[in-house]
Amino acid sequence: MRKVLLAAAMMAASATSVWAQASAMPSAQGDAVAGVDKGRQLMDEMVVALGGDAWLHRKDWKIEGRFATFYKGTPHDEVPQFVEYYRAQPFGERVIMISHFGIFIATNHADIAEVWTGDNGYEVTYKGSKPLPEKDVTEYLRRRQYSLESVVSWLKQPDVQVIDEGVATESRRLADKVSILTPKNDVVTLMLDAGSHLPLSLTYQWRDPLYKDLNTDVEQFDDYHEIQGIQTPFALTRLHNGDMVAQRFVTKVTYNPNLPADLFDPSRPLSKNTSK
Numbered sequence: 001m002r003k004v005l006l007a008a009a010m011m012a013a014s015a016t017s018v019w020a021q022a023s024a025m026p027s028a029q030g031d032a033v034a035g036v037d038k039g040r041q042l043m044d045e046m047v048v049a050l051g052g053d054a055w056l057h058r059k060d061w062k063i064e065g066r067f068a069t070f071y072k073g074t075p076h077d078e079v080p081q082f083v084e085y086y087r088a089q090p091f092g093e094r095v096i097m098i099s100h101f102g103i104f105i106a107t108n109h110a111d112i113a114e115v116w117t118g119d120n121g122y123e124v125t126y127k128g129s130k131p132l133p134e135k136d137v138t139e140y141l142r143r144r145q146y147s148l149e150s151v152v153s154w155l156k157q158p159d160v161q162v163i164d165e166g167v168a169t170e171s172r173r174l175a176d177k178v179s180i181l182t183p184k185n186d187v188v189t190l191m192l193d194a195g196s197h198l199p200l201s202l203t204y205q206w207r208d209p210l211y212k213d214l215n216t217d218v219e220q221f222d223d224y225h226e227i228q229g230i231q232t233p234f235a236l237t238r239l240h241n242g243d244m245v246a247q248r249f250v251t252k253v254t255y256n257p258n259l260p261a262d263l264f265d266p267s268r269p270l271s272k273n274t275s276k
Contacts, residue, residue: 038164039161039162039163039164039178039179039180040155040162041164042162042164042176042178042192042197043152043155043162043178043180043190045192045197046190046192046197046198046199047152048197049196049197049198049231050198050199050230050231051229051230051231054228054229054230054255055230055231056152058088058230058255058256059087059088059089059256059258060085060086060087060088060255060256060257060258060259061085061086061253061254061255061256061257062083062084062085062086062252062253062254062257062259063082063083063084063086063250063252063253064081064082064083064084064250064251064252064253065081065082065234065248065249065250065251065252066080066081066082066248066249066251067080067082067246067247067248067249068246068247069245069246070243070244070245070246070247080097080098080111081097081098082095082096082097082098082248083095083096083098084096085259085263085264087259087263087264088149090118091116091117091118092115092116092117092263092264093114093115093116093264094113094114094115094116094124094263094264095113095114095116096112096113096270097111097112097113098111112124112125112270113125113270114132115129115264115265115266115268116140117264117266119141120132120137121136121137121140122266124266124268124269124270125269125270126269126270127269128267128269129266129267129269142206143217145186146186146188146202146204146217148190148199148202151180151188151190151202154180154182154186155180157182157183159182159183160180160181160182160183161179161180161181162178162179162180162181163178163179163180163181164176164177164178165177165178165179165189167194168191170191170200170201170220171200171201171220171222173193173194173200174193174194174195175191175192175193175194175200176191176192176194176197177189177190177191177192178190178192186204187204187205188202188203188204189202189203189204190202190203196224198221198224198231199221200220200221200222201218201219201220201221202218202219202221203216203217203218203219204216204217205217215240215241216240216241216242217238217239217240218238218239219236219237219238219239220236220237220238220239221233221235221236222234222235222236222237223235225253227253227254227255228254228255228256230255232250232253233250234249234250234251235247235248235249235250236248236250
């Protein structure tokens with residue numbers, strides 16, 4: 001069972017060369033500088049809107065909710081519960097899938113867990129753990145590479161360009177469009193609510209290593225709630241090449257609960273307790 005997580009977004013790498021060519025023209029240099037300054041201002045406003053230092057310095061958190069997956073826009077029948085544990089440093093994530101059944105009285109049962117380390121992923125059951133397929137690990141690491149947290153960390157790097165691309169609409173809302181470009185040609189496009197400055201969507205593209213097709217992944221954020229001073233999206237939707245592939249609906253979030261380190265140890269078996 002595949003995990004639905006907060007993912008990230010990046011626009012076409014070809015935009016880098018377009019930006020370089022346009023900014024080299026004398027008539028465009030003034031506008032280009034102004035666009036970069038406004039872009040960084042918009043990113044600063046986004047971080048403040050998310051919670052500022054409280055959002056930047058989260059140590060760990062626990063998320064509960066339900067998620068759904070789709071195939072060609074059609075949802076699968078099951079909408080299982082999940083409990084997700086996340087640690088910022090050193091990185092670790094543990095996601096437990098929960099089913100609800102019983103002969104006389106239905107109760108919750110922890111079915112399976114996925115544990116993610118800095119460079120690998122594992123499936124964990126009552127019997128132990130085993131590495132996840134390479135394809136799943138590659139997809140997860142890509143989403144993490146372009147996550148909102150990663151994009152914000154790029155701003156500290158030299159030669160990273162942050163460009164204000166003007167006003168657009170996202171989900172029928174007025175939004176500021178910002179592109180972040182790194183020297184490695186990583187490009188992410190963020191759509192920020194023009195009023196609240198909160199992120200509405202994040203987009204990135206990547207080329208299939210086998211078929212060489214260009215793929216576009218989008219993550220949309222909605223239904224924000226302030227939790228412990230941090231604006232948290234309770235609804236997340238992920239799209240791949242225009243098709244909805246997953247949705248996550250959060251019911252409860254706890255920040256900085258000081259999670260035990262062994263939660264992120266792949267060798268720790270799945271507990272019968274649905275929260276562990």
